[in-house]
Amino acid sequence: MALLETTDLTRQFGNLVATDDVNLAVEAGEFRSVIGPNGAGKTTLFNLISGALFPTSGTITFAGEDVSRLPPHERVRQGIGRSFQITTVFSGLSVRENVRLAAQSGQRFSPRQRLFHPTDDFPAVEKRVEEVLSQIGLTERADERASALAYGDRRRLEIGLVLATDPRVVLLDEPTAGMSVEETRATMELIDDVLADRTVLLIEHDIDLVMNVSDRITVLNRGRELATGTPAQVAANDEVQAAYLGGVRT
């Protein structure tokens, strides 16, 4: 059974079908990229999976459980981590405080535990915070305000915030947007390194990068799934060529 599955997943905005009968099956440990032209429905698909939007019809199953109607924070608790939306960087807080907040939101404590024990008391949280700081290379900067970080470090912190929630699947929405070639390379190395044992779903416009890092790629076009396959299969697909890649072959 796939870790994350969507079945006939559909989301309409008025007459526009932004996500149209999408059937995804992402296996545990898989690195899956989602590509497609502007307006193809990539962000809407992520919004549906993370709970920022509810589907018009169809279902989302995670680890065998229907999560289609759960609110976002419940999905985080179940192990669906998303960068840049659920986990916002608080500029006025230190790097460590940001990571701690994310780690606490990801703790899978029962409501009773949460009520009677401030999560600060849990050494597990502090241990996790230091682990994440070290993984993202920001231990030295942990006491600085997040607002003082350089752009690249801030993006590393954002990845750290997802990681701190201890997700089983990580949704990354254009993690290298606005980065220089050098920052992009460093960020992809970081993702490869710290997320190696996790299931990753990535939206990314940089095709070369997607071809390099993905186990499989799903191509969306006008809300529909045009193709899913290995980078080589997708690159060789004529429909994908026509709709999107415009002649790029690997």
Ligand SMILES: Nc1ncnc2c1ncn2[C@@H]1O[C@H](COP(=O)(O)OP(=O)(O)OP(=O)(O)O)[C@@H](O)[C@H]1O
């Ligand atoms: N909240 C909304 N209300 C109305 N239409 C929306 C809404 N969100 C998205 N859409 C529309 O749904 C379609 C899919 O948008 P979406 O942002 O999911 O595409 P995308 O593939 O992520 O595009 P991009 O690569 O430009 O980010 C677009 O036509 C968009 O205008």
